[in-house]
Amino acid sequence: MAVDSPLSSQLGPPACERDAKALHFIEETTSHADSVQDRVLTEILTRNSQTEYLTRFKLNGATDRETFKSKLPIITYEDLQPEIHRIANGDRSAILSAHPISEFLTSSGTSAGERKLMPTIKEELDRRRLLYSLLMPVMNLYVPGLERGKGLYFLFVKSETRTPGGLLARPVLTSYYKSDHFKTRPYDPYNVYTSPNEAILCPDSFQSMYAQMLCGLLQRQQVLRVGAVFASGLLRAIRFLQLNWPQLTQDIETGALNPKLTDPSLREYMDKILKPNPELAECVRHECSKDNWEGIIARIWQNTKYLDVIVTGAMAQYIPTLDYYSGGLPLACTMYASSECYFGLNLKPMCKPSQVSYTIMPNMAYFEFLPHEPDSFGFPRDSLPKLVDLVDVEVGKEYELVITTYAGLYRYRVGDILRVTGFHNSAPQFHFVRRKNVLLSIDSDKTDEAELQKAVENASRLLREFNTSVVEYTSYADTRTIPGHYVIYWELLGKDSANSPTDEVLKQCCLAMEESLNSVYRQGRVADNSIGPLEIRVVKNGTFEELMDYAISRGASINQYKVPRCVNFTPIMELLDSRVVSSHFSPASPHWTPERRR
Numbered sequence: 029m030a031v032d033s034p035l036s037s038q039l040g041p042p043a044c045e046r047d048a049k050a051l052h053f054i055e056e057t058t059s060h061a062d063s064v065q066d067r068v069l070t071e072i073l074t075r076n077s078q079t080e081y082l083t084r085f086k087l088n089g090a091t092d093r094e095t096f097k098s099k100l101p102i103i104t105y106e107d108l109q110p111e112i113h114r115i116a117n118g119d120r121s122a123i124l125s126a127h128p129i130s131e132f133l134t135s136s137g138t139s140a141g142e143r144k145l146m147p148t149i150k151e152e153l154d155r156r157r158l159l160y161s162l163l164m165p166v167m168n169l170y171v172p173g174l175e176r177g178k179g180l181y182f183l184f185v186k187s188e189t190r191t192p193g194g195l196l197a198r199p200v201l202t203s204y205y206k207s208d209h210f211k212t213r214p215y216d217p218y219n220v221y222t223s224p225n226e227a228i229l230c231p232d233s234f235q236s237m238y239a240q241m242l243c244g245l246l247q248r249q250q251v252l253r254v255g256a257v258f259a260s261g262l263l264r265a266i267r268f269l270q271l272n273w274p275q276l277t278q279d280i281e282t283g284a285l286n287p288k289l290t291d292p293s294l295r296e297y298m299d300k301i302l303k304p305n306p307e308l309a310e311c312v313r314h315e316c317s318k319d320n321w322e323g324i325i326a327r328i329w330q331n332t333k334y335l336d337v338i339v340t341g342a343m344a345q346y347i348p349t350l351d352y353y354s355g356g357l358p359l360a361c362t363m364y365a366s367s368e369c370y371f372g373l374n375l376k377p378m379c380k381p382s383q384v385s386y387t388i389m390p391n392m393a394y395f396e397f398l399p400h401e402p403d404s405f406g407f408p409r410d411s412l413p414k415l416v417d418l419v420d421v422e423v424g425k426e427y428e429l430v431i432t433t434y435a436g437l438y439r440y441r442v443g444d445i446l447r448v449t450g451f452h453n454s455a456p457q458f459h460f461v462r463r464k465n466v467l468l469s470i471d472s473d474k475t476d477e478a479e480l481q482k483a484v485e486n487a488s489r490l491l492r493e494f495n496t497s498v499v500e501y502t503s504y505a506d507t508r509t510i511p512g513h514y515v516i517y518w519e520l521l522g523k524d525s526a527n528s529p530t531d532e533v534l535k536q537c538c539l540a541m542e543e544s545l546n547s548v549y550r551q552g553r554v555a556d557n558s559i560g561p562l563e564i565r566v567v568k569n570g571t572f573e574e575l576m577d578y579a580i581s582r583g584a585s586i587n588q589y590k591v592p593r594c595v596n597f598t599p600i601m602e603l604l605d606s607r608v609v610s611s612h613f614s615p616a617s618p619h620w621t622p623e624r625r626r
């Protein structure tokens with residue numbers, strides 16, 4: 029029920045006093061976006077004035093925007109490598125931040141094949157918690173009654189390592205779930221999960237998923253929303269149910285937990301809540317044993333009001349599959365964040381995925397925007413156009429996000445391209461357009477053109493002894509199956525038809541490509557099972573010429589035509605698939621360990 033509060037928000041009537049405060053905070057912060065940005069920059073520059081980095085650029089204690097912009101360069105991760113290395117190797121001096129670097133967050137963006145290491149400081153956890161605390165108050169404006177049930181969220185921790193200097197390196201969500209901010213969060217009736225901490229924090233991904241699914245089934249009537257961080261994660265959970273429902277229903281029927289769940293704290297928790305329930309088991313079995321899984325989420329969790337998953341950016345490819353399994357439940361994209369910094373939230377979370385706009389919260393970091401020309405190849409480094417401040421971006425224009433954070437990134441290019449769709453008060457709202465340089469993505473992996481090229485080169489070495497070479501190639505992220513997988517189309521030129529590469533050799537080529545891909549890809553293949561085996565489809569000779577003819581018939585210039593290294597336009601896919609002569613899958617998992625290669 030909406031409360032009558034003196035803090036009543038123009039976003040809508042808040043559901044409770046605490047929501048009123050959160051909505052008021054959003055209103056205040058977005059109404060004074062520019063002065064909040066001023067304060068944030070001043071705070072960051074004041075506290076870090078004695079750091080090696082700011083001293084190097086002779087900021088001399090200045091905290092104003094003009095001096096900051098005139099003295100500090102706009103940088104990428106590669107520029108910071110020396111500093112990151114020193115911190116990773118144990119240099120505890122104030123290099124980037126006056127506050128001690130508490131750990132590294134390992135981004136899904138990679139550099140030289142390994143996850144980027146993002147320095148962070150303890151207090152960033154408070155900022156992350158603050159952004160999380162705004163999500164439900166906004167959602168409660170649109171979906172009443174969420175305090176009367178629970179959320180079935182599939183949340184996982186991933187492996188962590190230590191740098192040579194002893195700092196932890198792990199993904200931002202692993203860091204968050206393992207923090208007291210999450211583990212000892214106060215009870216909030218609007219934000220109760222079916223998954224216990226014991227399951228979320230279980231490092232074994234099978235046991236964690238099994239327990240979370242079982243808890244979700246046991247509490248099926250109470251589930252009002254179903255979610256995961258990314259769409260691919262929720263689909264992985266559905267696939268897990270497809271594979272494991274016989275055992276799950278047996279556990280429910282008998283009240284005896286699957287012996288494969290060996291984690292002691294998990295067992296202890298599950299033993300407490302698992303009681304024989306043949307009726308529930310039969311009901312779940314009845315749904316799962318049907319051949320047709322259309323609408324399975326809504327059939328099992330009948331009270332679900334929406335799915336909470338990110339389906340913007342690369343995840344948009346999963347919308348049709350999610351619609352299929354959910355029977356068309358609304359998809360809510362609530363927030364936009366990264367390892368470097370949490371950025372903002374969607375103030376209309378129940379809008380259509382194509383309409384999603386994220387409002388950047390001006391208190392999270394100091395934000396600048398590099399105008400982006402959609403059709404250009406980017407600006408040379410020394411002639412970047414002038415960066416624009418948060419409140420000065422223009423509706424309809426595209427920008428690359430540049431951030432200055434409390435943890436010590438200064439004018440750092442995140443690599444995301446955003447389009448301004450409007451403003452909430454004086455804070456702009458952005459449509460996530462895409463991440464720069466990403467060719468292929470299934471889960472959190474991001475493979476760029478150079479990585480694909482290198483993988484093809486490495487794999488094609490195996491063809492030399494057959495006098496065969498790869499004359500052309502392109503790729504496709506096939507998400508029609510769960511998990512999705514990379515498909516690489518190869519047109520081969522063989523000089524010796526009596527000695528052409530066998531299926532076994534082409535399978536080894538698939539594996540060789542996987543070995544060349546970055547560590548996020550290989551982790552998805554090996555540890556997370558979020559990516560299926562890579563497939564090579566060999567196409568008939570002349571196929572790529574046909575592809576060019578097709579492009580030219582649709583208006584491409586013959587002089588400027590370049591083979592697209594990734595395709596997803598249906599007629600092109602159909603053309604390619606109709607020319608396939610053989611298809612080959614990677615026969616084994618590539619090498620991956622949590623340890624970094626360098």
Ligand code: AMP
Nearest residue numbers: 135136340341363364365366367460463
């Ligand atoms: P990571 O550094 O691995 O945490 O990944 C962060 C990146 O994921 C961002 O820079 C975006 O490219 C992408 N991302 C995060 N949130 C969203 C979102 N809501 N929609 C689209 N892409 C997102």
